[in-house]
Amino acid sequence: MTAQQAQAIHVQGLKKSYKELQVLRGVDFEVARGSIFALLGSNGAGKTTVVKILSTLLKADAGTARVNGFDVATQAADVRESISLTGQFAAVDEILTGRENLVLVARLRHLSNPGKIADDLLKRFSLTDAGARKASTYSGGMRRRLDIAMSLIGNPPVIFLDEPTTGLDPQARIEVWQTVKELAHRGTTVLLTTQYLDEAEQLADRIAILHEGRIIVNGTLTELKQLLPPAKVEYVEKQPTLEDVFLTLVGDDGKNGTPAMTATSARTNREQR
Amino acid sequence: MSKHFFGDTATLLGRSLRHISRSVDTIVTTAIMPIAMMLMFVYVFGGAIKTGSDSYVNYMLPGILLITVASGIAYTAFRLFTDMKSGIFERFQSMPIARSSVLWAHVLTSLVANLISLVVVVLVALLMGFRSSAGVLAWLAVAGILMLFTLALTWLAVISGLSAKSVDGASAFSFPLIFLPFLSSAFVPTDTMPGPVRVFAEYQPVTSIVNTIRDLFTQQPVGTDIWIALAWCVGLLIVAYIFAMTTYRRKIS
Numbered sequence: 001m002t003a004q005q006a007q008a009i010h011v012q013g014l015k016k017s018y019k020e021l022q023v024l025r026g027v028d029f030e031v032a033r034g035s036i037f038a039l040l041g042s043n044g045a046g047k048t049t050v051v052k053i054l055s056t057l058l059k060a061d062a063g064t065a066r067v068n069g070f071d072v073a074t075q076a077a078d079v080r081e082s083i084s085l086t087g088q089f090a091a092v093d094e095i096l097t098g099r100e101n102l103v104l105v106a107r108l109r110h111l112s113n114p115g116k117i118a119d120d121l122l123k124r125f126s127l128t129d130a131g132a133r134k135a136s137t138y139s140g141g142m143r144r145r146l147d148i149a150m151s152l153i154g155n156p157p158v159i160f161l162d163e164p165t166t167g168l169d170p171q172a173r174i175e176v177w178q179t180v181k182e183l184a185h186r187g188t189t190v191l192l193t194t195q196y197l198d199e200a201e202q203l204a205d206r207i208a209i210l211h212e213g214r215i216i217v218n219g220t221l222t223e224l225k226q227l228l229p230p231a232k233v234e235y236v237e238k239q240p241t242l243e244d245v246f247l248t249l250v251g252d253d254g255k256n257g258t259p260a261m262t263a264t265s266a267r268t269n270r271e272q273r
Numbered sequence: 274m275s276k277h278f279f280g281d282t283a284t285l286l287g288r289s290l291r292h293i294s295r296s297v298d299t300i301v302t303t304a305i306m307p308i309a310m311m312l313m314f315v316y317v318f319g320g321a322i323k324t325g326s327d328s329y330v331n332y333m334l335p336g337i338l339l340i341t342v343a344s345g346i347a348y349t350a351f352r353l354f355t356d357m358k359s360g361i362f363e364r365f366q367s368m369p370i371a372r373s374s375v376l377w378a379h380v381l382t383s384l385v386a387n388l389i390s391l392v393v394v395v396l397v398a399l400l401m402g403f404r405s406s407a408g409v410l411a412w413l414a415v416a417g418i419l420m421l422f423t424l425a426l427t428w429l430a431v432i433s434g435l436s437a438k439s440v441d442g443a444s445a446f447s448f449p450l451i452f453l454p455f456l457s458s459a460f461v462p463t464d465t466m467p468g469p470v471r472v473f474a475e476y477q478p479v480t481s482i483v484n485t486i487r488d489l490f491t492q493q494p495v496g497t498d499i500w501i502a503l504a505w506c507v508g509l510l511i512v513a514y515i516f517a518m519t520t521y522r523r524k525i526s
Contacts, residue, residue, distance in 0.1 A: 052363075055367040056366075056367060057367055057525070080367060080368060087364065089359065089360045091361045093361055094359070104284065104288055107280075108284055108368055108370050150364070
C-alpha cells in the first residue's frame, strides 16, 4: 500500500474496446508524485481513452487504475476530488467571460471566496485585462491558458492534459509549456498526452510510447535515447529552424501581457535541435 | 444523491440563465413563430373558421401556447448538445459535483425560458383582443398545466440532446411536436374533421390539454378533460425522465 501511495498514478493491465475495436490491450505504467509524465502516440493510439478512464469518464473493460491512491472504478468520487482534466478541446464556456468561467469552476469545487480565486488566477495567467470579455473572443492561446487556469482551481494534486498544445501557434505552445513546468515545480503531478515528440522531450520526466494499445517503451529521455545505437558524429551546418526564425521575427511582445518566453527556454529549444 | 446536489444545480442554473440573458434571441425566436401563427390565424383564416366562440383569439390561444412550448424546448436540446460537443460537459463530469445536477440545471433553465416566452405570447394576445374572465386560481391552474407540459417535453428534449449526432438532429424532434396542435381541437372544432383524423385528434394529448386550458380561461367547468390532460403530462414526464436518465447514465459511464 505505501509503495502504491508513493505513486500518483498506478495503471495495471488496462483494457478497453469499442465494440470490435480493441483500443487498449493491457496498458501498464506508473507516474511518480510531482513528476511530468508524457504519453506519446500517434492519432488513434488510445491516449485519450487512457485519460478518460483515469478521469472517471469511461469505464475500463479490465485492469485496475489508481489515481492519488483511489481506485477509479470503486472510488470515483474521491478520484474526481483529486484530479483536474484539461481535455483535447479547450473546455471553456464561450458565452461566459473569462472571470465567470473561473468563478463557475470554483463554485462547483465548493470553495469559499470564488471571486478572489478567479482574480488571482486571471493575474497569474496574464488574463486580467481580458477577464471581463467573453471567452469566445479569446485567441487560441488565451483559451488554453484559461482552460488550464480552470483546471488549477482547488489545487488538485493530479492534472491530466490531453494534447494541450494541439492547434496552438508556436508562441502559445511555449506559454503552455512554461505553465506545465511551473505546475510540476509546485508539486503537481502532470500526465500529458501528445503527438509532438519535441513536446515530450521538452517537458517530461518520463516518456511512455503508446502504440496499438500497449506501452511499448517507458523511460526517461536518456534511457529512450540509449535504445538506439550511440550517435554518430557528423558535421552539419547548423541552420536556424523556421520556428527560430518565426519566434525571433515576431518577438515576445506579440500578445499583451503573456508570460514572456524566457531567453533560456528559447536557447534550450535551439540547442536541442 | 450527493450532498452538493442543490448547490451544484443552483450554480449550473445560474450559468445557463446567463446564457439565456446573453442570447435573448433564443427567447424572441421561440415567441415569434407562435405570434406569427396567431396573427395569421386570427386576421387571415379566423374569419372563415366557425368555432361557436365569439372571439377566435380566445379560442386558439391555448393551442398557440402549446406550440410556444414545443418550439421552446428545442433550445434545451440545442444547449445540451452544445455542452457535450464543446467538452465543458466532460469537464463537469470529471469534477467532484453531483453529476445529475448538470441535467437538472438545463431542465430548470428550460422552465424559466419557456415561462418568459409564454408571458410574451400572452401579452401579444392581449393586444390582439384576448380577454379572459378567469380568476387568479384558474390562471394558476393554466400556469401549472403549462409548466407540467413543458417539463415533460423538456425531458424529451434531454433525450434528443444527449443522443443527437448533429445540431440539426438535436432540435429536429420538436417539429412533429409543433404540428401536433394542428391535428387537435386547438384551431378548429374536431367534429368538422373526417373519421380517422377526428379519432386521432380527439384522443391525442394536445386536445385534452387545449380543452382544459380553454375551459379555465372561459370559466367553464373543466370536466374530465383536466384529468386526462394531467394523466398525459405526468405519464409522458415519467417515461421521458426514465429514458433520459438511462441515456445519461450510458453517456457518463
